[in-house]
Amino acid sequence: MEKRMKRPREEQDEESVLNVKQVSDEDFRLWGVDETVSYLQRAGLGEWEHIFRGSRLRVLHCLQKLWQISNEAMKVFNDPIHGHIEMHPLLVRIIDTAQFQRLRHIKQLGGTYLVFPGASHNRFEHSIGLMHVFMFSQQHEMASVQMFDHLVRVNGLQAVMLQHGMTLPDDLIFIKEQIAGPLDTSILDTTWPYKGRPKEKSFLYEIVANKRNGIDVDKWDYFARDCYHLGIQNNFDYQRFLKFARVCEVRGKKHICTRDKEVGNLYDMFHTRNCLHRRAYQHKVGSIIETMITEAFVKADPYIQIQGSSGRMFTISSAIDDMEAYTKLTDHIFEKILYSSTPELSDAREILQNIVCRRLYKCVGQTTPETHVDVSQEKLLDWAKEVAGSKPSGIDENLMAEDFVVSVIHMDYGMKEKNPMNNVHFYCKNDPTKAIKIRKKQVSKLLPERFAEQLIRVYCKKTDDESLKAARKCFVQWCMDKNFTKPQDGDVIAPELTPLKKDWHTHERDDEDSEIDEDSEISDKTPKKTGRNVKVKLFQA
Numbered sequence: 001m002e003k004r005m006k007r008p009r010e011e012q013d014e015e016s017v018l019n020v021k022q023v024s025d026e027d028f029r030l031w032g033v034d035e036t037v038s039y040l041q042r043a044g045l046g047e048w049e050h051i052f053r054g055s056r057l058r059v060l061h062c063l064q065k066l067w068q069i070s071n072e073a074m075k076v077f078n079d080p081i082h083g084h085i086e087m088h089p090l091l092v093r094i095i096d097t098a099q100f101q102r103l104r105h106i107k108q109l110g111g112t113y114l115v116f117p118g119a120s121h122n123r124f125e126h127s128i129g130l131m132h133v134f135m136f137s138q139q140h141e142m143a144s145v146q147m148f149d150h151l152v153r154v155n156g157l158q159a160v161m162l163q164h165g166m167t168l169p170d171d172l173i174f175i176k177e178q179i180a181g182p183l184d185t186s187i188l189d190t191t192w193p194y195k196g197r198p199k200e201k202s203f204l205y206e207i208v209a210n211k212r213n214g215i216d217v218d219k220w221d222y223f224a225r226d227c228y229h230l231g232i233q234n235n236f237d238y239q240r241f242l243k244f245a246r247v248c249e250v251r252g253k254k255h256i257c258t259r260d261k262e263v264g265n266l267y268d269m270f271h272t273r274n275c276l277h278r279r280a281y282q283h284k285v286g287s288i289i290e291t292m293i294t295e296a297f298v299k300a301d302p303y304i305q306i307q308g309s310s311g312r313m314f315t316i317s318s319a320i321d322d323m324e325a326y327t328k329l330t331d332h333i334f335e336k337i338l339y340s341s342t343p344e345l346s347d348a349r350e351i352l353q354n355i356v357c358r359r360l361y362k363c364v365g366q367t368t369p370e371t372h373v374d375v376s377q378e379k380l381l382d383w384a385k386e387v388a389g390s391k392p393s394g395i396d397e398n399l400m401a402e403d404f405v406v407s408v409i410h411m412d413y414g415m416k417e418k419n420p421m422n423n424v425h426f427y428c429k430n431d432p433t434k435a436i437k438i439r440k441k442q443v444s445k446l447l448p449e450r451f452a453e454q455l456i457r458v459y460c461k462k463t464d465d466e467s468l469k470a471a472r473k474c475f476v477q478w479c480m481d482k483n484f485t486k487p488q489d490g491d492v493i494a495p496e497l498t499p500l501k502k503d504w505h506t507h508e509r510d511d512e513d514s515e516i517d518e519d520s521e522i523s524d525k526t527p528k529k530t531g532r533n534v535k536v537k538l539f540q541a
Contacts, residue, residue: 077128081224085132090164095128098327099151103127105330109226111289112280114355118229119280129221133238134208143320145176145183150323170196178208203247203254212255213423214414215241215266223272230280236269248435250425255435257425263438266421267447270413282409284363288459291405292351292361293334300337300348361405361459362468365475365493367484369454372417375408383478387458387471390478392497397470404471405459412452419451456484473497 031039037049074086087095094100103124113119152158158168166172174196176183182193192199210216220238227234244259258266280286297316305313308325316333319325337345338352354360373379385401413420425435440447458478460471476487476494486504487493498504 077132079125079129079132081129081221081228082132085128087128087131088164090160090166091131093155093157093160094151097151097155097157099147099155099323100124100127102327102330105332107331108222109230109281110286111293112230112283112286114289115283115286116230116280118231119226121225121229126222126225129225130208130218133217133221142180143326144179147323147326148176148179150327154324174204177205181209181211199253201254203256206256213420215256215269215420215424219269219273223269223276226276226280227272230276232276232279234272236272237265241265246427246432248425248427248433250435255425257427257435260426260428260436260438263421263424263426263443266424267443270420273414274411277411282411282455284366284457285360287407287409287457288361288363288405289355291407291459292355296337296348296351296355297333299351300345303342303344304333304336359463361461362463362471364458364460364468364471365479365487365489366455366457367479367487368456369482369484372452373408373454375454380406380408383456386481387474387478390474390481391470392473392477392494395470395473397467399460399462399467399470399474403461403467405461407457407459409455409457410452411455413448415451417450417452469493 033053037052040046040048040052074088075092077085077087079085101124104122106123107113107119108121108123108126109116109119152161152172158172161168161171173183174194177194177196182195184193184195192202194205197204206212206216208216209218217238220236223234223236224238226232241258241262244262245256246258247254248257249255301316304316306315306319306325306328308314308319308322312322312325314322314325316329319329334352337348338356340349381401383406384404387404387406388399388401391399410416415423419440421440422437424437426438427433427435458471458475460468462468462471472493476490476497479485479487479490480497480501483503486498486501490498490504
């Protein structure tokens with residue numbers, strides 16, 4: 001038997017070095033199992049070979065999570081509300097898509113910008129602020145889910161998400177559930193309707209869009225941002241809330257709880273929300289501007305064509321059915337109609353020109369129903385007919401139903417008639433692990449008795465003095481017939497009518513009996529008025 005000859009040791013070492021160099025020169029992202037094991041052996045980690053061969057996917061996933069922390073730099077945004085904020089590279093990739101950049105061209109407060117000159121901020125800024133507050137702590141919904149799916153698909157972001165350590169499809173499902181709640185409504189009756197995260201992580205669904213009590217990072221950013229641009233004081237301090245936030249178990253589920261002493265801070269938050277709606281979001285001029293914009297868009301709808309996927313064309317109203325077309329639908333549609341010259345858009349163009357020149361429908365009055373009223377479009381049209389028909393004697397002006405616009409505004413603390421604070425859990429300093437509830441009567445007797453109301457506003461499209469005078473009297477008569485509350489200026493615009501409604505005067509006498517006599521002694525503890533208007537928090541620290 002022929003004896004095998006051994007090669008010199010130096011020659012073997014040289015070949016080994018060449019093999020190492022060949023492997024190391026390759027792109028490590030293209031390595032297979034053998035190349036990776038060879039690298040581990042050269043690095044003195046040969047004992048890891050059997051672990052890597054058996055559980056390589058888990059090992060690579062853990063390494064990816066480390067790489068996303070160290071390899072890519074965070075991008076810094078300078079935000080007027082939160083200052084310099086850092087964004088993760090994956091978020092930057094999402095921000096740089098056409099679908100996200102579209103938000104630059106959509107006003108955050110819509111028609112309110114035409115009432116409050118400072119409210120020029122857009123949904124792009126709010127979305128970045130929301131990302132920041134979410135990261136610091138740790139809105140149309142189905143259309144938003146479809147837009148997110150479209151954004152991920154057309155920009156090839158699934159591969160990027162995997163590179164940054166995300167687990168698919170679970171993390172994508174979790175993100176969409178944050179937007180729209182449970183995606184599979186057939187399992188709503190089960191104890192846990194979500195799929196993105198298990199029941200043990202239930203508190204994660206209370207961060208971005210809290211369906212339980214409305215305390216979430218989305219509100220925190222738009223409170224701060226909208227107040228800043230509207231010139232309205234924001235009394236809620238979300239950073240203080242986060243300092244005291246912790247997770248406690250309540251009946252088998254984990255919820256975000258805060259210190260008992262923060263109950264006043266949270267009531268301030270809901271008070272701020274109510275003030276924003278009353279003073280800005282539901283401003284009577286801003287509301288009618290948005291109504292007029294809607295009328296213009298409805299008239300223009302058949303004549304505006306937006307190209308979507310596969311070259312198909314869509315109208316304004318149908319663009320939501322195709323995300324490619326919907327991406328192109330922003331506030332620019334207002335200017336497109338306003339500066340058009342086609343005869344088909346003349347009616348819509350006239351309405352928008354009236355808005356720009358402030359030839360707006362005029363509010364002839366506001367009232368509230370004694371009890372909750374279920375509202376539909378048919379009821380609003382019926383009410384417009386009733387207002388036109390409620391003509392007091394002596395009115396010669398001929399007003400028709402189409403001359404009126406009736407709108408109903410719902411004001412609440414975010415959960416209709418319910419007090420959202422009843423769904424908030426607290427903990428005490430003595431036992432931070434035990435969740436408790438704090439009822440309204442345990443906090444203050446000055447808190448609201450009711451947490452929802454409806455405002456009924458009536459506008460008149462005719463703006464000449466005689467028509468408006470007649471419309472206001474028709475409105476007062478209509479309120480009397482419907483047993484609604486007396487309009488605030490009812491005694492001024494229709495002094496001959498309001499005395500005929502006995503209920504209104506009975507309530508006024510009751511209120512007068514409870515008033516303080518002007519000559520009665522005022523306690524020395526009552527602060528004296530000064531020439532300066534001072535805004536005071538509902539609760540002082």
